[in-house]
Amino acid sequence: MGLTKMTSSGSVAASWLRPITAGPAPLLTRAGHVGYAARRLGELVQGRPPGITGHQWSSALRDSFDQVVCAADSGRPVFAVQVAPPPAGTAARRAERMTSVVCAAVGLPVLRVESTTLRGADHARRFVEYVIDARSYAAGSGAEGGYAIEFRExxxxxxxxxxxxxxxxxxxxxxxxxxxxxxxxxxxxxxxxxxxxxxxxxxxxxxxxxxxxxxxxxxxxxxxxxxxxxxxxxxxxxxxxxxxxxxxxxxxxxxxxxxxxxxxxxxxxxxxxxxxxxxxxxxxxxxxxxxx
Incomplete structure (x- = not known):
């Protein structure tokens, strides 16, 4: 499988993201998506994109997500969720920023919840299920969908x-x-x-x-x-x-x-x-x- 390729207009034609095809079975299946627990960023990417330094790359690849949601048909990551306390100190915040930069470069959408009370093991799955349902509803809420109100309402x-x-x-x-x-x-x-x-x-x-x-x-x-x-x-x-x-x-x-x-x-x-x-x-x- 090739890495990211650019069309003549400069748009991304392929992904830096690697489909999840091995390892433990998904913990959830919902609306055309599957969710996997406790995956490192290093398991999801292939190759270092241009503009990412070696230090950013090596630091970010060690970071992990509580849930990674993939397309059920292809196994390709769709988004990731991380639930954690606010980073303690400037070094931890700097590491978090490096992960954000790398995720943006490889095209991985991320939802990060910072809370001193909520924990990934206890709350990430319910949050992921909610988000999948909300996205599915939003995808059908255009003029042709016929929905008059927002999901939350x-x-x-x-x-x-x-x-x-x-x-x-x-x-x-x-x-x-x-x-x-x-x-x-x-x-x-x-x-x-x-x-x-x-x-x-x-x-x-x-x-x-x-x-x-x-x-x-x-x-x-x-x-x-x-x-x-x-x-x-x-x-x-x-x-x-x-x-x-x-x-x-x-x-x-x-x-x-x-x-x-x-x-x-x-x-x-x-x-x-x-x-x-x-x-x-x-x-x-x-x-x-x-x-x-």
Whole structure:
């Protein structure tokens, strides 16, 4: 199989990506895709593209993804997902950037979720299934598809019996919060949230719930969508993932007590974020959360 070839117009005619044809069987099969767990970038590429230094190449090839989604008919990678804590320190962030550069050069779209709570082993598969479904829906939502609303806005029956957006990744967490409130284990039944999209950078989603009067459990998730779209706004998706993280933390209420944030402190954090609105793609739409 040849490497990337260029047509006379300069477009890419072949891929630097190597089909997955060997190794463990896929963990999921869905809508014409198969998903493999724990694959290194080095297993997915063939040859070093022009413009990539030897150091970038050797560093990136060691990086791994929690899920790699391939076309079921060809085995060729379609996108990869990585769920991890934010890189600790400049060296780790530099290594992450080198991986991003190499993935862009070989044409591998990547979704990277940064969270101190979510983990690839526990959450990557559900996220991949959601993204595949959203992409499939978006592919048929043009004028000929006949869909009048976006995937995230489809209304149906929620886990707690209410009506609402059934394609909200945080729906289970929101239902669990209502249940905990009814059982008088939480001070408020609502998971609140907001999101922004940094210009030229990641989407960032926040979700929180008032666990004790005036004391909140806060989760923040970063979502880097590199050459990737699934028809759901990345900011909204990051906020929904933050709600998922809230639900995970609430499994052990005793453990979250030391990390609760005073409501006034949370409001101050949101105000500081709002003050940077010029750095956001689309501005800041959550001033109402900053008011006293």
């Amino acid at each position: 489809i209304v149906g029956r929620l886990p707690d019996g209410r009506s609402g957006p059934v394609n909200d990744l945080g729906a289970l967490a929101r239902a669990a919060v209502v249940e905990a409130y009814v059982e008088r284990r939480l001070a408020d039944p609502i998971v609140r949230g907001m999101h922004v999209r940094w210009t030229g950078g990641p989407a960032e989603g926040w979700s929180w719930v008032e666990v004790r009067p005036g004391r909140c459990l806060v989760e923040r998730v970063g979502l880097f969508a590199q050459r990737f779209s699934c028809g759901v706004d990345p900011g909204q998706l990051a906020e929904d993932l933050a709600a998922v993280a809230v639900g995970e933390r609430l499994r052990d209420l005793d453990a979250v007590e030391p990390s609760l944030v005073d409501r006034d402190e949370l409001r101050g954090r949101l105000r500081r974020l709002a003050a940077r609105r010029d750095e956001f793609d689309g501005g800041f739409a959550f001033d109402h959360l900053c008011a006293d």
